[in-house]
Amino acid sequence: MESALFWILLVLYGLWLLLTVVAAVGHRILALMRVPLPVWALVPNWNLFAPKPGVTDHYVLFRDQRGSAEPSPWQVAYGPEARKWFHGLWNPNKVQAKAVFDLVKQLSIVIMEMEKDGEEKVLQSAPYLHILHFVKHLPRPEAKDQTQFCIIVREPAYQYEATLLVSPFYSL
Amino acid sequence: MNEFLAQVDAQLAVQSLQLGAGLAMTVSAVEILVRFQVYAKSGILSWDLVRRYKQINDRPFFRRMGDFFYHDRRFLVLFGIRLGLGLGLVGCGIWGLLYPPLLVAALLSSLLVLYRAGPGQDGSFQLRVLILCVLFTCSISSWDSPPFRIGLYFLSAQLILSYLFAGTAKLRGKTWRDGTGLIGICGTKYHGVEWVYKVLSGRQRLTKFLSWFVIAFEVLFPLVITGNGWLVAGFLAVTTLFHLSTSFLMGLNGFLLSFAAAYPTLIFCLGQLPWASW
Numbered sequence: 001m002e003s004a005l006f007w008i009l010l011v012l013y014g015l016w017l018l019l020t021v022v023a024a025v026g027h028r029i030l031a032l033m034r035v036p037l038p039v040w041a042l043v044p045n046w047n048l049f050a051p052k053p054g055v056t057d058h059y060v061l062f063r064d065q066r067g068s069a070e071p072s073p074w075q076v077a078y079g080p081e082a083r084k085w086f087h088g089l090w091n092p093n094k095v096q097a098k099a100v101f102d103l104v105k106q107l108s109i110v111i112m113e114m115e116k117d118g119e120e121k122v123l124q125s126a127p128y129l130h131i132l133h134f135v136k137h138l139p140r141p142e143a144k145d146q147t148q149f150c151i152i153v154r155e156p157a158y159q160y161e162a163t164l165l166v167s168p169f170y171s172l
Numbered sequence: 173m174n175e176f177l178a179q180v181d182a183q184l185a186v187q188s189l190q191l192g193a194g195l196a197m198t199v200s201a202v203e204i205l206v207r208f209q210v211y212a213k214s215g216i217l218s219w220d221l222v223r224r225y226k227q228i229n230d231r232p233f234f235r236r237m238g239d240f241f242y243h244d245r246r247f248l249v250l251f252g253i254r255l256g257l258g259l260g261l262v263g264c265g266i267w268g269l270l271y272p273p274l275l276v277a278a279l280l281s282s283l284l285v286l287y288r289a290g291p292g293q294d295g296s297f298q299l300r301v302l303i304l305c306v307l308f309t310c311s312i313s314s315w316d317s318p319p320f321r322i323g324l325y326f327l328s329a330q331l332i333l334s335y336l337f338a339g340t341a342k343l344r345g346k347t348w349r350d351g352t353g354l355i356g357i358c359g360t361k362y363h364g365v366e367w368v369y370k371v372l373s374g375r376q377r378l379t380k381f382l383s384w385f386v387i388a389f390e391v392l393f394p395l396v397i398t399g400n401g402w403l404v405a406g407f408l409a410v411t412t413l414f415h416l417s418t419s420f421l422m423g424l425n426g427f428l429l430s431f432a433a434a435y436p437t438l439i440f441c442l443g444q445l446p447w448a449s450w
């Protein structure tokens with residue numbers, strides 16, 4: 001029994017290590033293997049903060065409109081929080097911050113491919129729909145008819161700021 | 173130093189894994205419970221949207237499983253359970269117990285979270301899943317038997333690979349090599365700290381040195397397999413300080429507990445090498 005367990009674990013852990021190495025050396029090989037989804041998630045990706053480090057801050061702004069009135073001024077729906085000393089122990093806001101970071105990163109890739117695939121693909125892409133959903137469900141003190149959002153990308157160390165995207169107006 | 177390293181046995185390795193994974197799971201569960209809005213129906217990571225993102229609508233089994241477990245309230249309850257499991261692991265870590273049902277529940281709940289996560293997944297979570305898997309296989313094996321040890325060897329190999337791959341990936345990045353990447357990170361609100369940015373900006377040599385220091389210790393980390401006591405202690409001291417600094421300066425609070433919890437396992441496994449000096 002012990003011996004059978006040993007051999008099972010040897011194969012399991014050996015394969016796991018092999019997949020980890022393959023994932024680090026070349027994602028394409030792993031993609032070609034088309035492993036079912038839950039197994040993908042188990043293969044660790046150790047390329048943390050590399051080769052391109054995260055040097056950007058992302059801001060999601062929104063503005064609402066009621067009837068034919070002028071849209072409201074832009075307001076911040078999400079912006080990164082300044083570092084606090086206790087974040088090393090307790091940092092609950094990192095969940096949303098990481099979600100926005102990942103979504104905007106994915107959206108940037110979709111936008112880069114826009115010339116090839118057309119604008120429609122951006123408006124129907126998963127990261128775009130996540131952000132739209134988030135903006136539409138923000139708490140509002142009074143009823144509004146429509147909303148619009150934009151994403152600002154800042155690289156403070158390089159004095160760089162750009163508007164990644166301005167959405168059309170959507171009904172609320 | 174060698175006497176100190178020699179005191180690390182399988183018992184201490186397993187206790188440390190349970191303590192670290194348990195504490196990290198507890199903190200992370202409470203963090204999500206207080207910010208559950210992110211995962212709620214109206215949140216940015218709403219299951220309705222993640223489901224679309226994962227493209228599982230054509231996979232009936234996974235869709236049904238997801239719709240059951242990731243329903244707002246059940247997912248909230250799952251984090252309540254994870255809080256209990258985390259505390260249970262801490263308790264088992266303190267008392268030196270390996271309780272398979274607790275470990276299998278912690279592992280399954282982690283797999284459910286991992287599968288649900290989509291965007292927003294934390295890198296340290298990956299190591300915690302590996303730790304729980306190893307603890308589970310240890311718990312169903314006889315104490316210190318070959319199946320018990322193989323998990324610990326696997327975890328040590330993953331730990332060495334994690335630093336090696338992180339280092340080689342940085343080596344490929346131009347901005348890591350010239351130091352501008354490091355200053356770029358420190359300049360952000362999301363991952364940086366203003367005072368560190370002020371200290372580093374305008375000091376190109378210092379930034380480049382720090383950047384190469386990180387690359388060097390990560391790439392050279394596999395040298396721990398030489399089994400030299402001083403070298404192993406030196407590398408682990410540097411990596412501990414590194415994770416401590418990323419926790420407090422970058423807000424990555426899950427990494428220190430998860431990685432440091434695995435260090436006694438690494439010391440124990442390296443100590444089994446015939447050429448180890450302890």
